[in-house]
Amino acid sequence: MRGSMSRVVVVHGVGRQLDTAETLLAEVGSALRGGVALALRRDPTLGRLADGDIACAGYGDLYRQPGTRGEPYYRAEDVEPGFETELLEAWWREAARLDPRIPGPDNAGPHAAGPGPAARGAVGRLASRPLAVDRVRRALQALTRTRFFGAVSDRLLISDLKQVRRYFTEPELRAAVRARAAELITPETRVVVAHSLGSVVAYEALCALGPDRPPLNLVTLGSPLGLAGLVYDRLQPAPRQDGSGVWPAPVKEWTNLADRGDAVALVRELAPRFGPEVRDLLVDNGSEMHSMRAYLTAVETGTAIATGLAR
Template identity: 45%
Template sequence: MARVVCVHGIGQQHTGERELHRSWHPALADGLIRAGAAATLGADDVRCVFYGDLFRPPGRTLALGDPPLDASDVEEGLESELLLQWWAEAARTDPAVLPPDARTLARTPQAVQRALNALSRSRFFAGVALRSMVLDLKQVRGYLCDPALRDAVQQRVADAVTGRTRVVVGHSLGSVVAYEALCAHPEWPVRSLLTAGSPLGIRNLVFDRLRAGAAGSGSPGDWPGAVEHWTNLADEGDVVALVKDLRPLFGERVVCQVVHNGARAHDATRYLNTAEAGRAVDAGARW
């Protein structure tokens, strides 16, 4: 019967609910301390929704010469366009990354390979294998473009929210999941939404594909259900959070704040242990 429900983002297919809880719960509790909040969070007050296993294929026997994922596996459309946008944003914030030129932005196979090569040298993707970058792109496309997968993820959020839930936290792709869940369930008693490292503001690729309202009856940009307070956190160097200010798309009620996460700009716990996150949780957690 958690009061705070958390929704993870991309690249978590090899973790699980309990692993996420072990890092997210203390980070949220520290954020409350940084904010000087009176509210406290016990372990049972926080529940982490896990859906990463839905992206993890079943085991199989490798065929002879079965290759790992590479640039040729990046599909045209959402995957390649998002990759090129990540590259442009990484170049904007990281002097070590050469920016794409007009010729590169033609979205050719060579452009995809150059984008992957450039991102592999960036601070943001330091230590991230090419295979993992391609898988991250496929997870975003999978959620946004596969209705059955989307429904399965949404059901896991619905199963976690109860009559005692007052705060929903969404990180990365999880912010998209959380937003859609709250739009679909205005009857939930959730007061506060905290999004961090969110891609919600990316027009065409993400924003325009949002499913708002019950059975998609609403429009992208609708206010998320009965939420009273929405705080969005972004690090200036977070490539996934391409658009830091969500207000032009979702309205002036969204409190948009830039935080500083150091070398791990997209790290969930570095977002959650900030005073800004603590104030957002406290706004809804006055139970």
């Protein structure tokens, strides 16, 4: 298998259904190498990358609709009540918190609800579908006109919501996605780098591998793993009875990086959830708060990867 001896495995997030592992590698590889190069400028004793060291776990094709040309033309009416509506509102609330110029859920018009538990991981369901669709339109209008999601159309934002929801609600799809990551994590793997929903995929794949694998480092970027209710409480394995998350047995060091303006990484510190061993770092991605490329070119990310390679 190509990439089976790679020391760095990268797991992407949503919105990559037209990519393959090879096309991802062409984009991700240069960004990752750039971040590691910046880290080596600061500390030449860190580990270095060799040819063939990077492999990408591509799973976007599993989301492609057979016999169609690209994504369906989604509209506000296609956002389903429950998980999709709740996640959309959580993003909306966080974007408004980060930027006061964005009209948030609590001042979005006559149908706005009062402060709910959305930011805490659960959002009350709206009473009627017409009001719900109107609220979805307001959320989409707010998000797609902001610097957080400004480059994303309504159609693609809804597609992203559906991909996250499908991962958590369709067991066969979830298993197939996870398998794409697990098959690349070999005894030679030293670092797993995972972005956005990919951090959930990588986390669950690593937990399933068990403690008999050689230790490796986990680097999560823009991760939603700490979002209670919608993500954290749906993880496999589930959090313990005391509320703490299970530590993936093969992971020796875990570095979690988040841009302070990343509205997808609503909970930017994972240590309170998974233990003080998680090293939480803030990075500055400029105007590309949630971009995988921006995260990978950060010197902090390069340092975390090169530290794992140095072992």
